[in-house]
Amino acid sequence: MARRSNQLDVQCQFCKAKGGSHFADLNEEELTILSSHKSCVGYKKGQTLFYEGTRPMGIFCINRGKVKVYKMGSNGREQILFIAQPGDFLGYRSMLSEEFYGASATVIEPAAICFIPKSDFLTILNSNPRFFSKLMKAVCHELGVMEDKLAQIAQKSVRERLASTILMLKETYGMEGEGSDVIDIALSREDLANIVGTATETVIRLLSEFKSDGMIGLEGKRIKVLDVNALVHEADFYA
Amino acid sequence: MARRSNQLDVQCQFCKAKGGSHFADLNEEELTILSSHKSCVGYKKGQTLFYEGTRPMGIFCINRGKVKVYKMGSNGREQILFIAQPGDFLGYRSMLSEEFYGASATVIEPAAICFIPKSDFLTILNSNPRFFSKLMKAVCHELGVMEDKLAQIAQKSVRERLASTILMLKETYGMEGEGSDVIDIALSREDLANIVGTATETVIRLLSEFKSDGMIGLEGKRIKVLDVNALVHEADFYA
DNA sequence: CCAAAAACATGACTTTTATCATGTTTTGCT
């Protein structure tokens, strides 16, 4: 069998990212089915897994790296819906609703990503009701999260949303340091703006303000959280 | 068995709203299970089915009327997530993700609504894989719709969102008239603002503008769509 | 390693939208 130069040898059975994923409690046999026709490829920053409006052919499972999932607006600006990390699946939602992709997915940190053809995935899904239930639960949870984000964007100011986004990033990517947590994700200011739902300049300005107020520290792209409480207050969590 | 004064006798087998609902192709036996412990009650405008933060005990199935589903913001303003109509279920999403309700549901037009206890609903769900699949598909679709709304709110102006909301309402509640379609739903300006995600005054002002531009007509709460193309243009659908 | 491109940063200005104030109309209730 021909091999693409950057084809990687990642078997589901031994995947380190599996632990936290929905695949966590499939049995050996099922993992073998998953592995049988799958391919795993290295992706560079900026490469796109799939585009909005195209037909899903299978699911992407992230082994390493980070991927932004976003919709393109008529003004050319992206709205980032979420950032996927190792263990996450991508593309199964559209596959299950039998629709075209509603969003695009592009790598933002060098990644290793497996592709599992639709048919293999559906085979597992139909033969394992517990897996199906688990996925259902996950989708229901996701819907709740998305509703939360909608309400936040509709009702909070850009300042509040930025503060709350920084806190959310800290929860997910925060690395314990001495006293301060460094957020271990290389987001451009533009990407950050596209998560928050605002203009790049506005994010840059607010970050400077947060910095001079001593709430965060900036080391290039990396954001250091210096004063969690102040950020929580800024995000208006309890008001 | 004691009967509450406004208890209604609605049997799932003969429910007119069933046709368009997820219950459409359950068999007689399953419908009997559904009916067995269910109650169906009349609700007046303003009555609340459930509150954000409480525990789901079953699902609500709308037989007649309209219900707004919304989240409360810290500023006291509601963000309406969607409006449910006859045939829709409410509350199953939180039940399946085993979380508290993430939103509240309040009647906006006099309604008849059935309540099916959690256990009965889960019985059907576990015994009928096709029904489960259908629901999964619906949730996946809903998630796509919600992502769409998020991107719209994040990227479009209030003016564009109002135009697009009016068009959406026309699709769902439009009644064919002579030349113009009347939107058959009695939304207060405040509710409309809470769908669009803006202040009530802003909606009122923009509606006046749309009216003097000849795009819509206003007869009390009812909105008449006079020029669909102009609204589509205003909503910036193709730009 | 160097040049070009991309990302970051800041100022000036404009537009959009929220907020506050006030008055009018409609609705609901007894």
Place this chain on the structure above:
DNA sequence: AGCAAAACATGATAAAAGTCATGTTTTTGG
């Protein structure tokens, strides 16, 4: 019917955020 409350409407003003212009720094590719 009549009164109170809610909803609707409009103006004035302020605040928030977007846009444009321009310069600096960082990153990237040959």
